[in-house]
Amino acid sequence: MELSAEIKREMYWMMLLARRVDERAWVLHRQGKIAFHISGIGHEAAQVGAAFALRRGYDWVTPYYRDLALMTALGYSPTDFMLSLMGKAAEPSSGGRQMPSHWSLRTANAVSHSAPVATQTIHASGIGLAIKLRKEDKVVLTTIGEGSTSQGEWYEGVNWAAVHRLPVIFIVQNNQYAISVPPEMQMAVPSSADKACGLGLPGEMVDGTDVFAVFAAVSKAVERARKGEGPSLIETRMYRITPHSSDDDDRTYRTREEVEENKKRDPLLMARTLLEKEGLLTIAQIDEMEAKAKQMVDEAVKAAEAAPYPAPEDAAFPVYAEEVRRG
């Protein structure tokens, strides 16, 4: 599918917004205003490219913690994220129960996930099964890090979708690290996409720093899934530019030179260069976007700081569905 200039700019905007929100989280952490941040810097192209391949709000997503840009593209706002970083009551994923970046957004069909990695992969196949049983044409997209594809539950989930030809797109974000452990200590194949052939679905590797390449690859997989032709596995490859989380010190396992070298392939920079070259993005437009992002982030921080914490006794609920208070 050929993308219009407008949509290309929209994709760039989503990447930019997610980046600025993410950067502000690091600043807030250094200022001691928040306790924890896990960053998606370097992952924006893969996530925004994937999101735009979906019918957002119609298709389903079971994400993982690195997916700030994906969630942003699905409608999770900077204010939502700031509320979550600060553990405020109005945070939409869990009402302050979960750590930040443990997403859930019912309005976007983005399902709540936990911290144990790869649990969400099986849920995606279950949702895919339900879609198939109901003979609907929705698809499910699920994401994960490359290290987590070592988990048994990941294989079980992908296997299910392959056996039943379920409408699921398995996206692996291979950022070269699982905290400190490199991919060659996780798998004996060059790419997690190679695991697909043992499970019986198409596997493909794509440059995860190229938002339009990811969009094209995921769009193809979505089309396949929607037509009932089954699941696909796509490895998007990028570099984790930040430490694993705000609790990690990555100097203990990688050099500054390595990080600096990889920043040359910063997906935001690459998208900008490409769009400028194509004449689709002017300096004035970029300035405008930057100003808008800054304003949104400033306002989000302000709103979140002013927002109330949950009442302590709200921690008693809702353990069971009967206790859920709607509206």
Place this chain on the structure above:
Amino acid sequence: MAEITLIEAIRQAMDEELARDENVFIVGEDVGQRGGVFRATVGLFEKYGGERVIDSPLAEASIVGVGIGAALYGMRPICEIQFADFIHPAFNQIINEAAKMCYRSNGEWTVPMVIRAPYGGGIGGGLYHSQSLEGLFTHTPGLKVVVPSSPYDAKGLLKSAVRDPNPVLFFEPKKGYRLIKGEVPEGEFTVPIGPANVTRAGSDLTVFSYGMMHHYTLQAAETVAKEGIDVEVVDLRTLYPVDRDTILKSVRKTGKALIVHEDNLTGGYGGEIAAIIAEGAFSDLDAPVRRLAGPDVPAVPFSHPMQDWFMLNPAKIAEAIRQLARY
């Protein structure tokens, strides 16, 4: 009214629920053409087809996890774990996912599903076809844990479990599948999840039990009745959440309590009942609370003499009743 076996009651409940609600489906190992290794789903594949009675891959985490995904989408899965002993690979999905979904999403996502698992020994199954595992799950808010002991309750409780908006773990006493018979009305009725059942009124002491041990307890109560000991028997039925009121009411009346379960003693479910009694009916007690439980060895041994040593039976229960009555 027809007299049917425990397993036929379970099969009927599933049959009726499949007919009642098209969102209900069964997933598990060999549940399709084979009708389940215990024949609990016999005839259902033929009647409802392979889309609603699904033979899963041999992977328990995915049986539960796919069920969770489908439930999130609005389906009502009945997941069968072939033997409770094989539920451990799915522990993560049950404890971290199903049980915590409602709470962690502040009620945005709920998991209406049933996990059926045949449990218990005395069938020559050795260590890995005999385990009683309720104690591992009755420590988990967010789950409901049900153990029926009669065909009537099995049918009524299973139908309630299918309709419940929460994850329900349904442990079936497999030794009683064909041994335990009882009258079950045809057609629609349910038994609510939650309340315990006083299955025999008495005045000298109360025995609390569930599942196969409840069946044996009723036999033991008959035996000691001839010796002049008048036993009240309470079938707990729902272990979590537990019916404190019925427990305390009975102890206040009889003044003595014996708890019987097949699961091993230490850290077992009986400890919780003893604590409830100690906290709520201490001044009504005429004797220390007693527990009769499986011995603290890893599981039921295979060889018959050793299996018999492990297993409780009506004679052992009768002897424990006599001792408590003498106190």
